[in-house]
Amino acid sequence: xxxxxxxxxxxxxxxxxxxxxxxxxxxxxxxxxxxxxxxxxxxxxxxxxxxxxxxxxxxxxxxxxxxxxxxxxxxxxxxxxxxxxxxxxxxxxxxxxxxxxxxxxxxxxxxxxxxxxxxxxxxxxxxxxxxxxxxxxxxxxxxxxxxxxxxxxxxxxxxxxxxxxxxxxxxxxxxxxxxxxxxxxxxxxxxxxxxxxxxxxxxxxxxxxxxxxxxxxxxxxxxxxxxxxxxxxxxxxxxxxxxxxxxxxxxxxxxxxxxxxxxxxxxx
Numbered sequence: 001x002x003x004x005x006x007x008x009x010x011x012x013x014x015x016x017x018x019x020x021x022x023x024x025x026x027x028x029x030x031x032x033x034x035x036x037x038x039x040x041x042x043x044x045x046x047x048x049x050x051x052x053x054x055x056x057x058x059x060x061x062x063x064x065x066x067x068x069x070x071x072x073x074x075x076x077x078x079x080x081x082x083x084x085x086x087x088x089x090x091x092x093x094x095x096x097x098x099x100x101x102x103x104x105x106x107x108x109x110x111x112x113x114x115x116x117x118x119x120x121x122x123x124x125x126x127x128x129x130x131x132x133x134x135x136x137x138x139x140x141x142x143x144x145x146x147x148x149x150x151x152x153x154x155x156x157x158x159x160x161x162x163x164x165x166x167x168x169x170x171x172x173x174x175x176x177x178x179x180x181x182x183x184x185x186x187x188x189x190x191x192x193x194x195x196x197x198x199x200x201x202x203x204x205x206x207x208x209x210x211x212x213x214x215x216x217x218x219x220x221x222x223x224x225x226x227x228x229x230x231x232x233x234x235x236x237x238x239x240x241x242x243x244x245x246x247x248x249x250x251x252x253x254x255x256x257x258x259x260x261x262x263x264x265x266x267x268x
Contacts, residue, residue, distance in 0.1 A: 070118050075245045077122070077156040079252075083205065084158050087223060091131070091165030105139065108162070112142040115160075116149060123155030129201035130164030131172065159205065166225040173199035202227055210255045212248075215239045230262055 069086065076084050088108065094101060119126050128143045135143075143162075176199050180186050186195070197203065208224065208231045216237040220228065234251045236243070 070114075072245075073118075073124070073156055073158060074122060076248070079245075079248070082157055084156055085129075085161060085205075085224075086159070087161045087164065089130075089162050089164070090222065091163055091168045092222070094134075094163075105136065109139060109142065112139070112146055115158075116146050119146070119150045119153060119158070123153045124150060124158045125153040125155065126150045126158050126160065127205075128160045128162050129169075129205075130162045131168060132163065134163055157205070159202075161223070164201070165222045166220075167222055169201050170226060197226070200226060207231065209260075210234060210251065212236065212243075212251045214243050230260070232258055232260065 073084055088111075089104065093104075115126060118124065126146050128147065132140050132143060173196065177186065177191075177196070181188060202224070207227045207229070210233075211220075211228060211231045212234045213219075214236055216235070218235055232255055234254055236247065236251070238247050
């Protein structure tokens with residue numbers, strides 16, 4: 001039974017943690033490199049097979065996967081990337097079979113411990129975005145512990161999107177704005193893009209400069225819809241497990257060849 005669940009999770013994890021990594025942010029990069037980039041991917045058959053090949057079906061599967069994500073974080077920071085966001089669990093993933101969801105939540109509990117150790121070692125500042133209210137109390141407590149323990153770290157800003165969906169994020173923001181309007185905290189005439197953004201999960205996190213999409217897929221998958229307004233998109237046929245430091249360098253090189261005008265006329 002456990003082996004069956006692991007096989008099913010192989011179908012799920014590339015979506016979650018891949019999209020997680022494949023949603024990734026680059027910030028404060030010197031010499032014209034992107035400040036904040038995002039990579040996004042859903043699990044395809046090619047990715048599933050590549051993941052099976054890369055990790056095998058055994059008890060150390062998840063541990064290897066998290067070590068791989070940790071390695072990518074380290075390499076990204078060395079390259080000047082300051083913000084990296086991973087999509088660990090979407091609002092739509094609750095529709096998966098219960099045994100898969102339960103197994104994944106167990107894995108996430110263990111990862112929270114691993115992430116705390118990694119953050120302490122690498123001086124990462126970790127933040128979880130998404131609706132935490134649906135998560136079990138012990139997971140919420142571990143998230144709180146992780147965020148408080150790393151809030152003053154000066155290394156990579158590592159965001160974990162957990163029970164996250166962009167439409168849900170915007171809906172929650174609008175509800176909170178309506179509540180504060182009724183309370184007289186804000187006036188409708190005060191509404192600006194900046195004020196609305198302050199109600200989003202990504203408050204104080206810069207908008208992405210670059211979205212990298214793997215496996216030949218070309219969709220956003222309900223991720224950072226508001227934040228991607230002026231983000232550059234990069235598509236690659238390379239599946240998630242094969243997306244290495246070298247592939248990231250290629251994406252940044254393409255990004256650096258583009259002229260970002262933000263609606264303005266190109267300067268001579």
